[in-house]
Amino acid sequence: MSFSLPVYRAPDFSAPAFARCPNARFVPAPCDGAAPDGYHSTSMYPEYFRIDGRWTLAEESRMDSCVVLRGNGRLDVVELRNLKQGDLVALGRTDDGADGIYLHIGGFADPEAQAEADAFTFRQGRSRETSYTKDYDRLIQLLRHEKEHGNILWVMGPAFSFDAGARAAMQALVEAGYAHGLLAGNALATHDLEGAHLHTALGQDIYTQQSMPGGHYNHLDVINRVRRCGSIPRFIQEYNIQDGIMYSIVKQGVPFVLTGSIRDDGPLPEVIGDAYQGQAAMRSLVKQATTVICLATMLHTIAAGNMTPSFRVLPDGTIRPVYLYTVDADEFVVNKLLDRGSLCATTMVTNVQDFITKLAHGLGVL
Missing domain, CATH: 2.40.420.10 (conserved putative lor/sdh protein from methanococcus maripaludis s2 domain)
Known part of the structure; x- marks a missing residue:
């Protein structure tokens, strides 16, 4: 294709x-x-x-x-x-x-395809029963294009931190050049660093799922050590971190914005606690993005979706589309983005750990 x-x-x-x-x-x-x-x-x-x-x-x-x-x-x-x-x-x-x-809504529409569309068809919604094979194929081709010609922004919830395979898949994507920016919260970074440092997330082994003795301290210990180091990059260096999402983001020089929540532990030093400063920092990355992929984080997804236009004007004056994907295991979350008016989003209802692994295999980085 x-x-x-x-x-x-x-x-x-x-x-x-x-x-x-x-x-x-x-x-x-x-x-x-x-x-x-x-x-x-x-x-x-x-x-x-x-x-x-x-x-x-x-x-x-x-x-x-x-x-x-x-x-x-x-x-x-x-x-x-x-x-x-x-x-x-x-x-x-x-x-x-x-x-x-x-x-102007129809700037990127195909007039012939619109003329051929039936007024009534089955299965127009997006659910667990939807066929997503074509969506994966299109996204794989898009990311190959965007790697060289665009800007890929990932918006990630903490679900990736809890699975060894998902962390490895995302790390491989970053190291292969398929990430130009990351938006996330305190939890994604904390538990990913916990996985790299202690092989747990919230005290549970990221592969066997076995709870470790005293494991409920693990994420707090990681936050404390990062704060003592003064920054995530310094922690990675001092504790010889060798894997994970934040490891690859830092090592590849990919810009990231971590925005805080009222429920955050710690938080990590880079987490922005002021909501409006955080929103401004997020928008600074969104403004550069040509593809935005939102994964398992409802509030960050809605925030990023509201900031993301359907188009981007390139330096040479060309107007191109901005692609927005939202992926979650819960139909409510992906439909919530559509309810907010982000009608140009492609939604996929699936486990994001499976999604990122399948995507990495499709792109040949695993």
């Missing part, structure tokens, strides 16, 4: 309907951290704004944010809390051009 990116088809703004559209309205933000009444809220799709008779794309978009017109004509997508008094914020609650704003 060969892989090629779909061609983006921009709206035909020469059509008569667009000629009648007004210019978009921009008014100053009344104060720091708040938008004017009637502000326009963004989606994950490409959105164009008519300015002085010309349609301009807001290039770095995300859901649930405002659009600010800068002095140089650039449109920036800004979270409400990051608005500054006087920022020129777009107004408009319609997106069909009536307010000078046009939401």
Whole structure:
């Protein structure tokens, strides 16, 4: 199976309907951290704004944010809390051009495929019964392309830390160049380092599942030792860590962001405890990503999904899709992302430990 990116088809703004559209309205933000009444809220799709008779794309978009017109004509997508008094914020609650704003959903759609689609078909939902063979094949081809031409961002829950095979599979993917960034929480990093240091996760052997005597101390001991070292890389060096996800991430120089939770033990030194600082750090990696794969973490998945647009504008001006995958053993979790409006996501209902192992075998790194 060969892989090629779909061609983006921009709206035909020469059509008569667009000629009648007004210019978009921009008014100053009344104060720091708040938008004017009637502000326009963004989606994950490409959105164009008519300015002085010309349609301009807001290039770095995300859901649930405002659009600010800068002095140089650039449109920036800004979270409400990051608005500054006087920022020129777009107004408009319609997106069909009536307010000078046009939401373009079908930019990457295949017109022939759409024309051939049946109005009624069985099994359109995603469940444990869904056939995912084609999804695996497509993802394998996509990742081979993205390794050289894109940016692959992994969003991972702690389930990988509890299984020796899953840790080995993810390590192999990182070392083979299939990771350009990692988003996770305290637990993924803690239990992965526990697995490397003590061969347990939450005190249970990561291969035999046997609980070790006094094992309930293991993750706390690891956190304490990492904190005493001052950082994860320093801990890896001082304790001669030789395997695992965080080991490979650090050794390969892959950037990572660990964001905290109210329930965290410790946490590890790199964990960002301020939710908004954490969100900003996450978005700094999301902005670079062209494929985002979210695995067994509902809240991180929703957060990353809300930050991830359906498109990316490349340095040469080419517009390409951003691929978003979410994988979980629970149908509720993957459907929750769709309920939040991330309609461009591919969802797979399966055990993520099996998923990552199958993916690594498919890519030939195991």
